[in-house]
Amino acid sequence: MHFFAVIPDLNLNFLAGMKGNRVFADCDAFHATWVATVINLDWPSKQSTAIADGGKRVIAQKSELLAILDRAQKLGINAVIFQVSPTADAFYQSSILPWSSYLTGVLGKDPGFDPLKFMIAEAHKRRIEVHAWFNPYRVSMDTSRETQEALKNSSPDSPPSVYKTHPKWIGVASKRYVLDPGIPAVRDWVGNIVGEVVQKYDVDGIQFDDYFYSETPDSQLDDRKTFARYGTRFNSKADWRRYNTYKLVQDVFGRVKKIRPTVRSASAPAGCGATGRTIRSVPIRLRALPITTAILPIPGAGSKTASSIISLRRFIGRLNARPRLMEPL
Numbered sequence: 210m211h212f213f214a215v216i217p218d219l220n221l222n223f224l225a226g227m228k229g230n231r232v233f234a235d236c237d238a239f240h241a242t243w244v245a246t247v248i249n250l251d252w253p254s255k256q257s258t259a260i261a262d263g264g265k266r267v268i269a270q271k272s273e274l275l276a277i278l279d280r281a282q283k284l285g286i287n288a289v290i291f292q293v294s295p296t297a298d299a300f301y302q303s304s305i306l307p308w309s310s311y312l313t314g315v316l317g318k319d320p321g322f323d324p325l326k327f328m329i330a331e332a333h334k335r336r337i338e339v340h341a342w343f344n345p346y347r348v349s350m351d352t353s354r355e356t357q358e359a360l361k362n363s364s365p366d367s368p369p370s371v372y373k374t375h376p377k378w379i380g381v382a383s384k385r386y387v388l389d390p391g392i393p394a395v396r397d398w399v400g401n402i403v404g405e406v407v408q409k410y411d412v413d414g415i416q417f418d419d420y421f422y423s424e425t426p427d428s429q430l431d432d433r434k435t436f437a438r439y440g441t442r443f444n445s446k447a448d449w450r451r452y453n454t455y456k457l458v459q460d461v462f463g464r465v466k467k468i469r470p471t472v473r474s475a476s477a478p479a480g481c482g483a484t485g486r487t488i489r490s491v492p493i494r495l496r497a498l499p500i501t502t503a504i505l506p507i508p509g510a511g512s513k514t515a516s517s518i519i520s521l522r523r524f525i526g527r528l529n530a531r532p533r534l535m536e537p538l
Contacts, residue, residue, distance in 0.1 A: 317364030
């Protein structure tokens with residue numbers, strides 16, 4: 210567990226006022242930890258992934274997950290933000306995505322158990338909420354030939370990678386394969402993925418990380434062709450990109466509310482909203498969202514200026530000097 214979010218005094222609609230909430234009826238703060246699965250960062254360990262015997266691997270990975278939850282409980286954590294789809298893959302039984310290679314070393318291979326189902330059952334025993342964390346557009350961590358082959362030749366145990374099924378959706382940013390956010394079908398596809406989880410699993414929340422377009426100024430996605438096709442009614446590419454990001458949040462989180470109203474939705478954009486290189490109209494756009502959404506800027510990426518506490522204060526200041534909960538207008 211690498212990061213903690215302690216957000217005091219948010220005992221409002223987003224955290225405490227919804228029916229069916231397990232934890233916040235007797236707690237006025239959101240004490241959360243992110244459990245990152247990408248590149249085996251927090252779980253599962255690379256050692257457990259390398260175990261050849263399937264039964265022993267399952268035992269090892271379940272034990273590691275229980276250790277994380279036990280530690281979280283001792284620390285007073287009441288929510289786990291569990292990374293369930295870091296690279297267009299799945300840490301749950303999906304009819305859309307392949308099983309993650311971070312579980313077995315092979316993309317698509319059945320790991321022998323359902324990590325999200327196991328996480329939810331064990332976390333709820335400890336009165337800990339589970340928020341499913343998605344990186345909506347990232348497809349890979351690099352563009353090497355080995356990665357290309359893995360994406361094209363995944364195990365038949367589960368559905369093939371989007372890299373293989375929809376190659377025209379794929380672009381490159383930050384030396385990684387990503388989905389092009391400007392393609393409407395991509396946003397629908399992301400919505401189907403999130404909707405599947407909300408329908409099948411008793412998750413308490415949905416979390417989007419900051420992977421929307423480029424993470425830094427030097428990691429731009431080449432979306433000129435997409436803009437020429439879909440962005441003609443906009444004054445600039447920047448306005449079009451803002452619209453695409455807004456539509457993703459609006460459509461996907463709106464779908465979540467229709468499927469199960471008690472599930473809370475949150476997005477953690479890069480914490481550099483006070484700089485000139487980012488989407489400056491974010492607070493205005495958020496006011497128009499027809500859903501209850503929490504926006505939690507994360508001061509951890511980009512330049513030193515962008516990730517500074519000063520920038521974070523400016524961002525929050527633009528939201529009336531406090532963490533903002535967006536209600537329908």
